Amino acid sequence: MQHYDVIVVGLGAMGSAAAFQLAKSGTKVLGLDQHTPPHIHGSTHGESRLTRQAIGEGFAYVPFALRAHEIWREIEAETGEKLLNEIGAVMISSDQSDQATAKKGFLATTEAAAKKFDIQHEMLTPAEVRSRFPNFLISDNEHAYFEPGAGYLRAEQCVDNQLKLAEKYGADLRYGQVVGEIMPQADGAVNVRTQQETFSAAKVILSAGPWVRSFLHPKWHDIFQPTRQVLHWLDIEKDHQSAWENSPAFAWPHGEEPDDFFYGMPSLAAPHQFKMASEFYGAPTLPEETNREVSRAEQDEFFRRHPKDRLLGLNPNVVRSATCLYTAAPDGQFIMDDHPDMENVFLVSPCSGHGFKHSAAIGEMLAQLMTKGETSYDISPFKLSRFNRV
Ligand SMILES: Cc1cc2nc3c(=O)[nH]c(=O)nc-3n(C[C@H](O)[C@H](O)[C@H](O)COP(=O)(O)OP(=O)(O)OC[C@H]3O[C@@H](n4cnc5c(N)ncnc54)[C@H](O)[C@@H]3O)c2cc1C
Structure with missing residues (x-):
């Protein structure tokens, strides 16, 4: 069985950003997706996404938006493709x-x-x-x-560029791989089974977008x-x-x-x-x-x-x-937290209709968490515990 430092399950807006940042940091990363992103089946298609920096959904998002704009510019400089259009x-x-x-x-x-x-x-x-x-x-x-300084992002190109950069920095990306099961092991490793193969990693990022409920107990389903x-x-x-x-x-x-x-x-x-x-x-x-x-x-x-x-x-x-x-989510906010039932699996569901603009910075936050066990971003407002489930 092939072993990785981190496996990213789902390579849409969040997963592509995480795979890019992890690969860039020298982490041995495997990215798996059931389709070939960017694609038209999830949350990230339809050309473009609005971006702004003063975030009306709450102050907690602003550091992500500010840093994301810097990262989009860094990616543009590296790829030569225009992603962020600051038309106001x-x-x-x-x-x-x-x-x-x-x-x-x-x-x-x-x-x-x-x-x-x-x-x-x-x-x-x-x-x-x-x-x-x-x-x-x-x-x-x-x-x-x-x-x-607000405007729009070419969303599908953002995903495409980050996946290409992830591969350039050594990520192993595999498409057409439906992840069926994520299985934490007694020794702390996590096995990830697709229809074709089983892989193992020290940590897993679960960024499955609107499919995330497949990996959660039904008691959580109404929250996603x-x-x-x-x-x-x-x-x-x-x-x-x-x-x-x-x-x-x-x-x-x-x-x-x-x-x-x-x-x-x-x-x-x-x-x-x-x-x-x-x-x-x-x-x-x-x-x-x-x-x-x-x-x-x-x-x-x-x-x-x-x-x-x-x-x-x-x-x-x-x-x-x-x-x-x-x-x-019922409160319209993000969920970014440890998986409630699976050790060493981090769950990232930053949608509720306003996640894309932050995705580049969320990728950076995830890479910090996976490689250092901590992050410079404050993610405490995005915990599952706010929903009081037992
Ligand atoms: C109509 C619309 C408009 C929006 N407008 C804005 C906007 O203006 N500004 C903004 O900031 N945000 C906006 N958003 C929100 C933003 O687009 C989302 O926050 C973001 O796209 C979510 O990305 P994601 O990575 O979570 O999901 P996705 O991009 O859908 O990625 C999930 C990936 O996981 C893969 N996957 C799932 N299950 C499995 C499995 N079992 N095995 C393998 N792979 C799997 C899928 O194939 C998919 O590629 C909008 C969203 C929509 C739908």
Whole structure:
């Protein structure tokens, strides 16, 4: 049986970052994935992901976001490929809507985080938004936060680049390998069995995204809830394209319902097109049972509830849509902790819809933990114990 220092189970956003950082540190690492990432079956496809540094989901994330931006730049320098596009992001809301949506206090926390961590930003009045970003039809009772260093990441290229770098630094990466069982041994080693082979390691990182429940006792399953998400691409009408030139990305909590929140960024496929989605956790599903079809009615409903009357000059007929999966924790926060039942297995489930931007730094954190037994990042807010299960 082949033995490694670390085996990474799942090579998506988190696993690819971990494999890269581990290999770079000289660790003997094996990465296993059932597919060949980047792929369209998990949480990391659909071109791009929004990134920002003042994190509205909580101060605990900011050190990850700040460091991740540095690492994306380091990877760009090493590969020569552009990954991080700092086109800026504008976040718009009224005080009332900011408290009403599922991401309660998103805008207020974003502003507070920017002040606390000295992140460059501006607060804008409706008149200032109309003058600088005329494509956003802000209401008089709303205000905006603008972060010039925010933007989007080419998510699939980020994964691809990190896997290539991991291999360059000596990682053994194997695709088409479905991990069936992770088996801690009496001597502290951990065996990992795929359909083809069994491997052994001193430590295992479990980064299986929306499939993570296969490796957890059912009592934990409701804490790792895969949910179906839909991304939509919309064309900007010819007459209004000038108003969208150099548009920043956006996030917009706008109503009274928990899911009155949408966000968007430029399409990578076509110049006068924006990709957008609503921010909600939706009905629980399983990766293999998810309805991957998006109906015209679903597209029309998205347009009616979100961009209509808020974004200027969009063609209401959604050009295309794609489904993707969140793994949502009940409190919308990350889970990064020792596996509750398996010794020397570290569980990393940083999704709930906002994990990608941090993934490069999460890879670094995981490499520190695996090689030194400790990390410079504060991961105490992400422990499973907050759910009080026995
Ligand atoms: C629609 C959508 C929009 C999002 N928008 C943003 C955003 O704007 N900004 C942001 O920061 N984040 C965003 N996120 C969240 C972000 O994309 C996720 O946090 C991130 O992709 C999660 O990565 P992961 O590595 O956990 O999962 P994945 O990338 O899905 O990786 C899991 C991997 O594990 C493999 N695997 C699973 N089980 C096994 C097994 N038994 N054997 C072998 N391999 C296995 C899978 O094949 C897969 O490759 C969004 C997510 C979605 C779905």
